[in-house]
Amino acid sequence: MSDWTNILETRGLTMQFGGVTAVDEVDFTLRDGELRCLLGPNGAGKSTFFKCLTGQLIPTRGTVTFKGQDMTGWNTHDIVNLGIGIKTQMPNVFDGVSVYENVRLSSRRKHMAAQAKELAEKTLERCGITHLAKREVGYLSHGQRQLVELAMVLAAEPALILLDEPAAGMTGEERDRLARLVLESARSAAVIVVEHDMVFIRQIAKFVTVFNRGAIFREAMIDEIMADREVQEIYLGKQANAASA
Amino acid sequence: MEKSVLRDPGFYVMVAIGLAAMLILPVVLDMFTIMQITQYVVLAVFALSLGYIWGFGGILSFGQAAFFGLGAYTFAVAAINIGETTIPLILAFAIPCLFGAALGYFIFYGRLSDVYLGVVTMVVTLLFWKLANHTAGPEYAIGAARLGGFNGIPSIPVMNIPGEPEAMLDPVQMFQVFMGFLIVVYIVLRLLIASDFGRVSIGIRENETRASLLGYDVRRHKLVVFAIGSGIAGLAGAMWATYQAFIDPNAFSMEMSAKALVWVMAGGVGTLVGPIIGVILLQWLTLKLGTMELLNSLAVLGAIMMVLVLALPKGIVPTLRKLIVDGWTLARRKKTGGKADE
Ligand SMILES: Nc1ncnc2c1ncn2[C@@H]1O[C@H](COP(=O)(O)OP(=O)(O)OP(=O)(O)O)[C@@H](O)[C@H]1O
Numbered sequence: 001m002s003d004w005t006n007i008l009e010t011r012g013l014t015m016q017f018g019g020v021t022a023v024d025e026v027d028f029t030l031r032d033g034e035l036r037c038l039l040g041p042n043g044a045g046k047s048t049f050f051k052c053l054t055g056q057l058i059p060t061r062g063t064v065t066f067k068g069q070d071m072t073g074w075n076t077h078d079i080v081n082l083g084i085g086i087k088t089q090m091p092n093v094f095d096g097v098s099v100y101e102n103v104r105l106s107s108r109r110k111h112m113a114a115q116a117k118e119l120a121e122k123t124l125e126r127c128g129i130t131h132l133a134k135r136e137v138g139y140l141s142h143g144q145r146q147l148v149e150l151a152m153v154l155a156a157e158p159a160l161i162l163l164d165e166p167a168a169g170m171t172g173e174e175r176d177r178l179a180r181l182v183l184e185s186a187r188s189a190a191v192i193v194v195e196h197d198m199v200f201i202r203q204i205a206k207f208v209t210v211f212n213r214g215a216i217f218r219e220a221m222i223d224e225i226m227a228d229r230e231v232q233e234i235y236l237g238k239q240a241n242a243a244s245a
Numbered sequence: 246m247e248k249s250v251l252r253d254p255g256f257y258v259m260v261a262i263g264l265a266a267m268l269i270l271p272v273v274l275d276m277f278t279i280m281q282i283t284q285y286v287v288l289a290v291f292a293l294s295l296g297y298i299w300g301f302g303g304i305l306s307f308g309q310a311a312f313f314g315l316g317a318y319t320f321a322v323a324a325i326n327i328g329e330t331t332i333p334l335i336l337a338f339a340i341p342c343l344f345g346a347a348l349g350y351f352i353f354y355g356r357l358s359d360v361y362l363g364v365v366t367m368v369v370t371l372l373f374w375k376l377a378n379h380t381a382g383p384e385y386a387i388g389a390a391r392l393g394g395f396n397g398i399p400s401i402p403v404m405n406i407p408g409e410p411e412a413m414l415d416p417v418q419m420f421q422v423f424m425g426f427l428i429v430v431y432i433v434l435r436l437l438i439a440s441d442f443g444r445v446s447i448g449i450r451e452n453e454t455r456a457s458l459l460g461y462d463v464r465r466h467k468l469v470v471f472a473i474g475s476g477i478a479g480l481a482g483a484m485w486a487t488y489q490a491f492i493d494p495n496a497f498s499m500e501m502s503a504k505a506l507v508w509v510m511a512g513g514v515g516t517l518v519g520p521i522i523g524v525i526l527l528q529w530l531t532l533k534l535g536t537m538e539l540l541n542s543l544a545v546l547g548a549i550m551m552v553l554v555l556a557l558p559k560g561i562v563p564t565l566r567k568l569i570v571d572g573w574t575l576a577r578r579k580k581t582g583g584k585a586d587e
Pocket residue numbers: 017020021022040041042043044045046047048049089
């Protein structure tokens with residue numbers, strides 16, 4: 001494979017839905033092993049950006065390069081098999097089967113049965129859901145389902161982890177565990193986290209990208225972002241709009 | 246579904262019941278009844294083909310009869326030409342299986358939505374039915390076999406022992422061989438469903454997006470499941486053809502597809518026993534109610550289906566299973582004082 005320093009690069013990435021430009025000429029760069037937080041008001045295009053990265057949506061224009069490999073327009077499973085794992089905003093899990101089987105189906109992708117079993121059990125343990133192993137996922141709370149999906153992502157041992165609002169619906173305790181897990185995972189993989197929960201963001205964030213109206217609005221360290229008047233305004237503006245609507 | 250098949254007592258019970266029926270029924274029942282039951286056995290194989298793709302692959306086909314009919318015609322034409330039935334039987338599995346793979350390629354790789362899958366399978370069935378009806382003239386013959394249009398193909402050879410075309414099966418032997426087929430299909434499907442391949446299919450049924458986000462090729466997987474189901478439906482068609490010694494375009498009828506849907510729905514989607522029980526129960530009911538000559542048997546079937554959907558939306562087997570499991574947990578909880586959750 002060609003030499004690369006940035007695990008992920010997008011150039012001019014654009015996604016249009018009819019007249020709506022959800023992602024607008026995004027040049028995004030992520031170094032290997034980096035942990036990045038992606039912020040932005042509702043509708044900023046964060047989830048759509050993730051979908052373009054994973055082939056769930058085919059971008060209207062632009063390119064996505066992973067480990068030096070241009071994979072624009074590839075099928076989702078081929079992209080994922082290069083080493084990308086995603087926790088989607090609305091959990092995508094296998095409702096009708098057990099928590100253990102959900103995670104095992106992930107670890108089994110790359111491992112023989114025995115190792116897959118071991119890895120699945122280890123990952124359940126890491127995510128603190130071993131006690132739920134036999135439960136059917138469809139009956140769990142939103143926060144628990146988030147953890148199951150996270151375990152599925154981790155069990156695939158991806159080189160790039162995308163997490164879309166992983167803390168939503170979690171109790172304080174679950175959220176703290178999640179923060180630890182994210183930091184721990186970031187030691188062996190590059191991670192992008194989308195989140196609105198500021199308590200959570202403060203626990204994990206270093207370098208931050210802020211999206212607004214589909215485009216990159218700011219990129220800076222978290223403290224600088226938090227102090228940025230214009231960033232506050234786009235968040236508040238959206239909230240004011242929402243309140244008046 | 247997650248424990249190993251070989252450790253599931255239900256699996257052995259089912260196989261034992263099947264073997265017992267195969268050996269004991271011919272002793273205790275008269276020939277006429279055995280021939281009646283043979284019909285159920287054939288239809289049970291057909292129902293299993295749909296029960297598998299729908300319940301364990303999430304593929305809802307409205308045209309399972311296309312493969313049933315294709316298998317029946319393949320068998321008829323091949324048996325008439327070859328003069329024995331073993332190779333025709335294999336062809337009756339292989340050709341619908343290949344056709345299912347081709348159709349599946351078009352459907353799944355073309356990313357047709359579930360609604361279109363229903364429409365396409367239905368249209369294909371109609372096309373076959375039309376085609377088969379239009380082959381009345383003598384010019385429509387494949388080798389020695391005249392297709393016969395709406396008149397169908399008569400004098401289809403009765404099944405013979407492999408390698409001995411003269412050794413044709415009598416009705417009791419045919420019943421036993423067909424029971425053997427049913428048992429083998431059941432066992433193979435159970436093993437397949439419990440295999441890693443089958444577990445991925447179940448994952449795809451539960452959530453296609455997640456399956457592909459884990460790196461599984463959903464299209465290829467569905468294609469394989471669909472093709473296997475098509476092959477089994479074709480096998481059932483062949484059994485039907487040799488059982489009746491006759492086949493006509495009605496093998497391709499919408500009624501045939503609809504019945505399969507009703508059997509599976511009534512018995513329970515997501516089980517294999519369900520479709521078999523669905524066949525037995527509904528065929529028996531339509532037979533009984535039909536002989537009363539009060540009502541059209543299709544109307545009866547429709548009414549039964551409505552009652553079932555309202556009373557047992559999950560189907561007979563899942564409902565019974567839940568009753569038994571709930572009863573069992575309740576009993577255990579009483580005994581252990583409320584610690585039966587683990
Ligand atoms: N499939 C779609 N068809 C049409 N418009 C879409 C589609 N998906 C997203 N959009 C639009 O694209 C824009 C960006 O949506 P997206 O979900 O990416 O925002 P987001 O930043 O993830 O927001 P949130 O924080 O609320 O999750 C929104 O205006 C949304 O309405």
